Amino acid sequence: MSSVRTKVEQKDPFTGTQTSHPPQRRVVAKGKKREYEAVTSTSVTSTSNYQSVVKRPKTFGVSPQRLMDSFFQAMREIIENKARPIIDKPSKLDVLKKVLLSVKRLPLGIITTAEKICQCARDELKNHLEHHGTKQNFQYFQEYVKDHFDAIVVSL
Numbered sequence: 001m002s003s004v005r006t007k008v009e010q011k012d013p014f015t016g017t018q019t020s021h022p023p024q025r026r027v028v029a030k031g032k033k034r035e036y037e038a039v040t041s042t043s044v045t046s047t048s049n050y051q052s053v054v055k056r057p058k059t060f061g062v063s064p065q066r067l068m069d070s071f072f073q074a075m076r077e078i079i080e081n082k083a084r085p086i087i088d089k090p091s092k093l094d095v096l097k098k099v100l101l102s103v104k105r106l107p108l109g110i111i112t113t114a115e116k117i118c119q120c121a122r123d124e125l126k127n128h129l130e131h132h133g134t135k136q137n138f139q140y141f142q143e144y145v146k147d148h149f150d151a152i153v154v155s156l
């Protein structure tokens with residue numbers, strides 16, 4: 001059995017004499033877009049009622065300096081781990097230095113170790129190096145080996 005709906009009359013008919021002003025709202029875009037303050041003002045020319053655009057500040061997880069410091073510390077740990085077993089053999093140290101200077105990819109574990117050191121999100125350091133770095137990742141490693149290998153070996 002189907003029921004038939006009937007229209008219901010409006011209890012308070014609209015007279016059209018009362019108009020309400022819409023409330024002031026804050027329009028927020030989804031995602032990482034900017035927020036804008038929407039202010040309804042009666043006079044557009046009045047500068048006291050008109051507010052400028054309010055942008056939310058950008059938030060950064062970890063400072064770029066901290067990311068790079070942890071990257072260099074991770075490179076130092078990798079070099080120490082490779083040089084420690086052959087510390088008493090100078091000829092093998094020279095071979096190790098040549099091998100490390102000729103790499104065309106970062107050794108395994110540098111990025112993940114650096115991210116653990118600075119306690120940042122996964123791939124944050126990798127993204128920083130790709131988008132803000134002036135060199136390729138392995139070039140940072142080659143330069144670090146060239147500048148610091150001898151000092152690291154002496155400190156062991």
